Amino acid sequence: MSTVVVRVKQKQIAQLIAKGKRLDGRGLNDYREIKIEQGIIEKAEGSARVLLGKTEVMVGVKIETGEPFPDTPNEGVLTVNAELVPLASPTFEPGPPDENSIELARVVDRGIRESKAIDLEKLCITPGKKVFVIFVDIYVLNHDGNLIDASSLAAMAALLNTKMFNYEIEEGEIKIKPGYMALPVRRHPISVTFAKINDRLVVDPWLEEEQIMDARLTITVDDDGNICAVQKGGSGYFTPKQVFEAVQIAREKAAEIRKKLGW
Amino acid sequence: MPTFFERRQIVTPGDLLAEGDYIAGENTYKEGNRIYAARIGLVEYEDKKVSVVALRAFYIPRVGDTVIGTVVEVGFSGWTVDINAPYLAILRASDVLNRPFKPQKDDLTEVLDVGDLVVAKIVSYDRTHNPQLSVDEPGLGKITRGQIMKITPTKIPRVIGKKGSMISMIKQETGCHIILGHNGIILITGKSLEDEELAMMAIHKIEEESHTTGLTDRILQMIKKEKEKRGGS
Amino acid sequence: MSQKTEKLIDKKGLRLDGRKPDELRPIKIEVGVLSNADGSAYIEQGKNKILAAVYGPKELHPKHLALPDRMVLRCRYHMAPFSVQERKSPAPSRREIELSKVIREAIEPAIFVEYYPRTATDVFVEVLQADGSTRCTSITAASLALADAGIPMRDLVVACSAGKVEDTIVLDLMDIEDKVGSADVPVAYMPNLGVITLLQMDGILTPEEFEKAVNLAIEGCKKIYAVQKEALKAKYVSVKEVEE
Numbered sequence: 001m002s003t004v005v006v007r008v009k010q011k012q013i014a015q016l017i018a019k020g021k022r023l024d025g026r027g028l029n030d031y032r033e034i035k036i037e038q039g040i041i042e043k044a045e046g047s048a049r050v051l052l053g054k055t056e057v058m059v060g061v062k063i064e065t066g067e068p069f070p071d072t073p074n075e076g077v078l079t080v081n082a083e084l085v086p087l088a089s090p091t092f093e094p095g096p097p098d099e100n101s102i103e104l105a106r107v108v109d110r111g112i113r114e115s116k117a118i119d120l121e122k123l124c125i126t127p128g129k130k131v132f133v134i135f136v137d138i139y140v141l142n143h144d145g146n147l148i149d150a151s152s153l154a155a156m157a158a159l160l161n162t163k164m165f166n167y168e169i170e171e172g173e174i175k176i177k178p179g180y181m182a183l184p185v186r187r188h189p190i191s192v193t194f195a196k197i198n199d200r201l202v203v204d205p206w207l208e209e210e211q212i213m214d215a216r217l218t219i220t221v222d223d224d225g226n227i228c229a230v231q232k233g234g235s236g237y238f239t240p241k242q243v244f245e246a247v248q249i250a251r252e253k254a255a256e257i258r259k260k261l262g263w
Numbered sequence: 264m265p266t267f268f269e270r271r272q273i274v275t276p277g278d279l280l281a282e283g284d285y286i287a288g289e290n291t292y293k294e295g296n297r298i299y300a301a302r303i304g305l306v307e308y309e310d311k312k313v314s315v316v317a318l319r320a321f322y323i324p325r326v327g328d329t330v331i332g333t334v335v336e337v338g339f340s341g342w343t344v345d346i347n348a349p350y351l352a353i354l355r356a357s358d359v360l361n362r363p364f365k366p367q368k369d370d371l372t373e374v375l376d377v378g379d380l381v382v383a384k385i386v387s388y389d390r391t392h393n394p395q396l397s398v399d400e401p402g403l404g405k406i407t408r409g410q411i412m413k414i415t416p417t418k419i420p421r422v423i424g425k426k427g428s429m430i431s432m433i434k435q436e437t438g439c440h441i442i443l444g445h446n447g448i449i450l451i452t453g454k455s456l457e458d459e460e461l462a463m464m465a466i467h468k469i470e471e472e473s474h475t476t477g478l479t480d481r482i483l484q485m486i487k488k489e490k491e492k493r494g495g496s
Numbered sequence: 497m498s499q500k501t502e503k504l505i506d507k508k509g510l511r512l513d514g515r516k517p518d519e520l521r522p523i524k525i526e527v528g529v530l531s532n533a534d535g536s537a538y539i540e541q542g543k544n545k546i547l548a549a550v551y552g553p554k555e556l557h558p559k560h561l562a563l564p565d566r567m568v569l570r571c572r573y574h575m576a577p578f579s580v581q582e583r584k585s586p587a588p589s590r591r592e593i594e595l596s597k598v599i600r601e602a603i604e605p606a607i608f609v610e611y612y613p614r615t616a617t618d619v620f621v622e623v624l625q626a627d628g629s630t631r632c633t634s635i636t637a638a639s640l641a642l643a644d645a646g647i648p649m650r651d652l653v654v655a656c657s658a659g660k661v662e663d664t665i666v667l668d669l670m671d672i673e674d675k676v677g678s679a680d681v682p683v684a685y686m687p688n689l690g691v692i693t694l695l696q697m698d699g700i701l702t703p704e705e706f707e708k709a710v711n712l713a714i715e716g717c718k719k720i721y722a723v724q725k726e727a728l729k730a731k732y733v734s735v736k737e738v739e740e
Contacts, residue, residue: 097590099597102590103594110698114698217695226703227697227702227703229698230695232598232693232694232695233598235604235605237691238695240690240710240711243692243695243710247707
C-alpha cells in the first residue's frame with residue numbers, strides 16, 4: 001500500500017482543521033482513545049501495552065545489575081531504547097536503529113529522567129561499584145501516528161508495573177530474598193505531541209495528519225505542571241506564540257490524562 | 264512604498280528589500296507583499312522589479328546556453344557530460360554522428376571518451392529531465408587544445424562586459440581565443456602559455472572585483488603592466 | 497548527592513567565565529575556508545570550534561533515494577575524538593545521530609528545496625572542540641556554509657541556547673553549565689521571518705521559566721545573526737574598500 005497521502009484527502013484534512021475539526025471527528029485538542037494493559041510479558045520485570053487509537057506500542061522493563069556512570073556513583077542507571085520493528089509499518093526497514101527510533105528513545109528517556117520519575121538513588125547497591133540498571137525497551141507494533149506519546153505512556157505504565165526482587169548484601173554479594181518490591185516510581189511525566197497543519201496546532205496527530213504536517217512539537221509535563229522535555233521535529237517551524245500556546249494546552253492535557261489513568 | 268537598501272548594496276539571504284507593489288526578480292522571493300533576498304549579492308531596483316545580482320551561485324542549465332563540460336561516462340547511445348551544474352547533461356550519439364546511430368558498428372569512445380572536453384549548447388531542459396546537449400553548430404564540439412578555468416557562473420556577464428567591451432579588450436590585449444561557457448567554465452587558447460596565463464589572470468581579477476566600478480580600465484592597466492614586466496608588447 | 501563544589505554563579509552575579517547571565521560568549525566566524533567544498537564556514541564560540549561544509553546541490557545516486565519534486569537534504573553532525581575531555585570514539589553515537597536529525601530539521605525550512613528536484617545537498621558539521629551548545633553553534637555555521645555555496649535561502653538560520661543555572665536563567669550555556677545546571681533550551685531561529693526551527697528542552701522548568709528562556713535565547717540569536725551577516729559579507733566588502 002502506498003504511503004503517499006492522496007492530494008484530495010490532504011486538502012480535506014487541512015480544510016477541516018481550518019474549521020476546528022478533524023477527519024475522525026475529534027476536536028483539535030482531543031486525544032484518541034487510550035487503552036493500557038500492564039503485566040502482559042511475565043518474563044519481563046515490568047511490561048505494558050498501549051493502544052492510542054490504532055497505534056500500538058509495547059514496552060518491557062528488564063532489570064540487571066551493572067556499574068554506575070562515573071559522575072553518578074550513587075545512582076542506578078536508566079537506559080531507554082526503541083525499535084521501530086518492520087511489521088509496524090511499510091516504512092520501517094529491518095536494521096540497526098535509525099534516526100527516528102533513536103530520537104523516539106531519547107525523547108521518552110528525557111521525560112522520565114528529567115522529571116526524576118524513578119528514584120535512582122534507591123537503586124544503588126554498592127556506591128561506585130554496583131547498581132541496578134533499568135532497561136526500558138520500546139517496541140512499536142503498529143504505527144498509526146504519534147509514536148512519542150504512545151511510547152511515553154507505555155514506558156510509564158511498564159515502569160509502574162515493574163517489580164524488583166528483594167535483596168540484601170551479604171559479604172559484598174547480592175543475595176535474593178523472597179518477595180518483591182515495586183520499582184521506586186515517584187513521578188508520572190506525560191508527553192503531549194502536536195502537529196502543525198496549515199498554521200493550526202492539533203494534538204495527538206494520527207498517521208495521515210503526520211504525513212501532511214509541517215512540523216511536530218512534543219512537550220513533556222510532570223505532575224506539578226512543570227515542563228521536563230521539549231522536542232521540535234520535522235522540517236517546518238513554529239512561531240514563539242505557537243510554542244507558548246502549545247505549552248498551555250500540553251499542561252491541561254497532561255493533567256487530564258494523568259487523572260483519567262489514576263497516576 | 265518603501266525600499267530598504269541603496270542600489271548595489273550588499274544584501275544577505277533574508278534581508279527585506281522592499282515592501283509594497285513590487286515584482287520579485289532574480290535571487291529574491293516574495294512573501295505577502297514583502298520581497299526578501301534569497302542569496303548574497305548586490306541589490307538592484309529597476310522600476311517595479313527588485314533583484315539581486317548574486318555573488319555566489321551555482322549554474323542552473325538554461326536552454327540556449329553555451330556550456331563547456333567534461334565527459335564523465337560513455338553510455339550505449341551517448342555520453343554523460345559534467346557541466347558544473349546540479350544535473351549531469353546528456354549528449355546523444357545521434358547528435359554528434361550526424362546520422363542514425365548503429366550501436367553495433369559505432370564505438371562511441373573513439374568519438375568522445377571519458378575525460379574529453381566539449382563545448383556544447385543546451386537544447387532542452389526542464390524540471391523533469393536532465394539537460395540535453397547538442398554540438399550541431401560551428402564552433403561546438405571536442406576541445407583539443409587550450410586551458411580551462413572555472414569562475415562563479417554569475418560573473419560571466421561581467422567578463423563579457425557592456426556590449427562585449429571587457430572580453431574584446433582581453434582578447435585583443437592577450438591575442439587569445441576565448442570561449443565563455445555560461446556555466447562558468449572558460450576555454451582560453453593562445454599563441455603561448457604566457458598569453459594564456461595573462462588572460463587567466465585578468466579573468467580571475469574580474470571574478471574577485473566584479474562588484475566594483477571602473478573595472479575595465481583597471482584590468483587594462485593590469486594587463487599592460489604585466490606585458491611590460493615580461494618585456495614586450 | 498550532587499558533586500558540584502563550585503558555584504556556577506558568584507556573589508557578583510557573574511558566571512564561571514566572568515559573563516553576566518545574559519551575555520554571549522565571544523564569537524569569531526570565517527566563511528569560505530575550504531577549497532573543495534561548495535560552501536563552508538568556521539566558527540569559534542567560546543571554546544567551541546566548529547567547521548561546517550556543504551556539497552551540492554548534486555544529483556542523488558542511487559536514484560531511488562531521490563525525490564521527484566524536491567532536493568533531499570542530508571546532514572551529519574560529528575565530533576572529533578579529541579574534541580572533548582575524555583576521548584570520544586569516532587563511531588557515531590546515539591546523541592550524534594539525534595543531533596544530525598534536529599540540525600537538518602533546523603536548516604531545512606530555510607532552503608527552497610522545491611527548486612532542485614532529484615538532487616541532494618550534504619551538510620557536514622565537524623566539532624573540533626566542544627564546550628556546550630555545540631548544536632547551536634553548528635547550525636549557525638551550517639547556515640553560512642549553505643549561503644556560501646550559493647544555495648538560495650529564505651533567511652539565515654541562527655541558533656543559541658539558554659538555560660537555568662542556580663535559579664538564574666542564563667544565555668549561551670557552556671559545557672559545565674549544561675552538565676550541572678537544571679535546564680538547557682537550544683533554539684534555532686530565522687530572524688527575518690520570526691520563526692523557530694529548532695527547539696528542545698532538557699531539564700525542569702516552570703512554564704514561566706521556559707518562556708523566559710526561549711525569549712532570552714531568541715535575543716541571543718538576533719545578536720549572533722548580526723555577526724553571521726557581517727562574516728558573510730566580509731569576503732566581498734574588503735575588496736570594495738581597497739578600491740575606494
